[in-house]
Amino acid sequence: MSKKILVTGGAGFLGSHLCERLIALGHDVLCVDNYFTGRKENIAHLLSNPRFEIMRHDVTFPLYVEVDEIYNLACPASPIHYQYDPVQTTKTSVHGAINMLGLAKRVKARILQASTSEVYGDPEIHPQTEDYWGKVNPIGIRSCYDEGKRCAETLFFDYWRQHHLEIKVVRIFNTYGPRMHPNDGRVVSNFIVQALRGEDITIYGDGQQTRSFCYVDDLVEAMIRMMASRADFTGPVNIGNPSEFSMLQLAELVIRLTGSQSKLIFKPLPQDDPKQRRPDITLAQQELNWQPTVSLEEGLTKTMAYFANLQPTR
Numbered sequence: 484m485s486k487k488i489l490v491t492g493g494a495g496f497l498g499s500h501l502c503e504r505l506i507a508l509g510h511d512v513l514c515v516d517n518y519f520t521g522r523k524e525n526i527a528h529l530l531s532n533p534r535f536e537i538m539r540h541d542v543t544f545p546l547y548v549e550v551d552e553i554y555n556l557a558c559p560a561s562p563i564h565y566q567y568d569p570v571q572t573t574k575t576s577v578h579g580a581i582n583m584l585g586l587a588k589r590v591k592a593r594i595l596q597a598s599t600s601e602v603y604g605d606p607e608i609h610p611q612t613e614d615y616w617g618k619v620n621p622i623g624i625r626s627c628y629d630e631g632k633r634c635a636e637t638l639f640f641d642y643w644r645q646h647h648l649e650i651k652v653v654r655i656f657n658t659y660g661p662r663m664h665p666n667d668g669r670v671v672s673n674f675i676v677q678a679l680r681g682e683d684i685t686i687y688g689d690g691q692q693t694r695s696f697c698y699v700d701d702l703v704e705a706m707i708r709m710m711a712s713r714a715d716f717t718g719p720v721n722i723g724n725p726s727e728f729s730m731l732q733l734a735e736l737v738i739r740l741t742g743s744q745s746k747l748i749f750k751p752l753p754q755d756d757p758k759q760r761r762p763d764i765t766l767a768q769q770e771l772n773w774q775p776t777v778s779l780e781e782g783l784t785k786t787m788a789y790f791a792n793l794q795p796t797r
């Protein structure tokens with residue numbers, strides 16, 4: 484059945500893919516974005532579709548619309564962007580969550596929160612399961628994002644307990660793909676852009692720290708399955724790809740796939756950078772019957788094609 488669906492942060496990397504998929508499934512999509520990190524280019528191809536509508540709006544202010552479902556993605560996601568105006572980052576997570584939950588309560592909509600593996604901080608257990616409470620620095624330079632997202636989760640669960648809202652919380656681990664911002668300092672886009680330009684590839688620390696990388700199509704599939712899951716399944720549920728790669732392995736793969744002559748250079752590790760991050764996705768497998776299907780090599784190849792064709796904008 485066709486629904487009216489609000490996607491906040493819909494002009495961003497993940498949001499634009501989600502809007503695209505929801506429209507393809509026959510839904511009407513209202514994309515709300517203040518274009519802080521999102522770009523009109525990401526959704527330009529959807530503008531002529533009568534099922535798609537865009538509204539410039541900052542989620543730290545209340546929003547009055549009639550919708551059946553809400554995907555709350557609005558929030559800068561990369562350290563460069565979320566540390567640019569940390570107070571605004573926390574406000575976006577916390578006030579944004581309050582405003583969207585208030586809206587969901589008013590119109591009786593199901594609401595999904597795009598939370599993050601950052602709620603686990605620098606984890607003491609590996610891989611991370613949803614029942615792990617995390618090890619987060621409350622006063623560091625990443626805290627505006629980590630604690631903002633943790634507080635948003637708190638608000639979601641209090642609205643569920645107190646107001647019986649149908650909430651869905653997904654904890655997203657590193658996701659990559661076409662339409663990532665080319666200059667946001669995230670490792671996959673960094674390495675690809677540097678390799679395509681033949682520049683040195685920057686490794687922070689010794690490159691032994693590991694991450695797991697999920698391709699965007701897999702992530703969007705999981706979000707849609709989560710929204711459609713049984714009413715009493717709230718999450719939080721980890722969504723990510725459990726295959727683990729060191730930064731050195733990733734750099735070598737990018738160099739091989741691009742055929743680049745780039746060399747590796749090493750710089751000091753930023754403050755509070757986690758050493759290891761890998762999701763345990765048992766819960767997503769059980770509850771959503773979901774697991775990633777796109778290999779790193781396949782996903783990187785698609786992402787490289789996007790960056791190779793990208794016209795410089797800003």
Ligand SMILES: NC(=O)c1ccc[n+]([C@@H]2O[C@H](COP(=O)([O-])OP(=O)(O)OC[C@H]3O[C@@H](n4cnc5c(N)ncnc54)[C@H](O)[C@@H]3O)[C@@H](O)[C@H]2O)c1
Pocket residue numbers: 491492493494495496497498515516517518519520521522540541542543555556557558559560561575579597598599600654655656657658659664
């Ligand atoms: N990409 C990942 O690996 C990843 C991992 C964990 C969590 N997430 C979460 O998923 C969501 C989307 O991330 P992304 O990678 O697409 O990042 P992104 O920066 O591309 O998208 C975020 C979008 O939110 C918009 N936005 C920011 N502040 C806003 C505000 N106050 N009002 C309205 N719109 C606002 C931005 O303009 C942008 O379009 C974020 O909430 C992020 O925390 C992403």
